[in-house]
Amino acid sequence: MAARGLSQGSSVFLLLIGLLLWTCGWRWHRFWIVFTITMIAGMIGLSAGRSAGGQVMVAGILMAVAAGVMALELARLLAFATGGTVAWMLTQTIFPEAYELWAIFLSGGLLGVVLYRLWTMLTTSFVGGILATHAGLVTVEGLKPGFDAALWASTHAVALNGAAVAVALLGVVIQARLSPKEHAPTRMISQHDQERNQKKSLETTLAFPGQSQSQASSIWGWLSRSRFESRPAA
DSSP states (O other): OGGGGSOHHHHHHHHHHHHHHHHSTTTTHHHHHHHHHHHHHHHHHHHHHHHHTSOHHHHHHHHHHHHHHTTTTTHHHHHHHHHHHHHHHHHHHHOTTOOOHHHHHHHHHHHHHHTHHHHHHHHHHHHHHHHHHHHHHHHHHHHSTTOOHHHHHHHTHHHHHHHHHHHHHHHHHHHHHHSOOOOOOOOOOOHHHHHHHHHHHHHHHHHOTTSOHHHHHHHHHHHHHHHHHHSOOO
16 A cells, blocks of 8 residues: 555566565675665664754765664674564464563574574565565556555465465575585695695605705705716716
8 A cells, every 4th residue: 555656667676676685685685784774774864864953964874874884794783683573573473472572582683693694595585575576566556557456465465475485485595596605715736736846845854854945955956956967978
């Protein structure tokens, strides 16, 4: 109902953003974190500047820049907050009479921090799927005049909730496939280099154990050349 005032261009743009967030949430997670925190902080700064009666744009820009600079440092804190909130809400929904909800919040937050990659994939997949679904329904309603998106969503609420969970899990699989592989940096050494290094080490150990490797190698080479030059020609 609230999204019905959006234009077709805005709804299509939100649909694309939702699909990108659903498929590339972890691959571009730094961008999404900085973008989200900067946007939220800018809106808070604009609201605070308007209520205080000061320079609205200055307050909004300063708040957005400050939050954008600290966004990556606040990523773990954001994962803790979202994990704890989701655990709190699920516990209240399944067990309405549950006590000690602060322990549930702390446990969910710790899981969100420990399983940071998986939790980021799941969160971005779920949020992207929800955003793409809402924007898609609004887009279809604009293209088809007789279609009432709000009425259709309320009629098929159970199916949409199940589809949201399935889409979120599918998004985690897609993000895991599309995320770059992390390999430890390795240095490839050819067989010739290995043999040469072993020969130098052997020469240093046997001939000049008290000298450094560079000095021993140079002295050994000088002796080899001298021995070869002093040998009479046949």
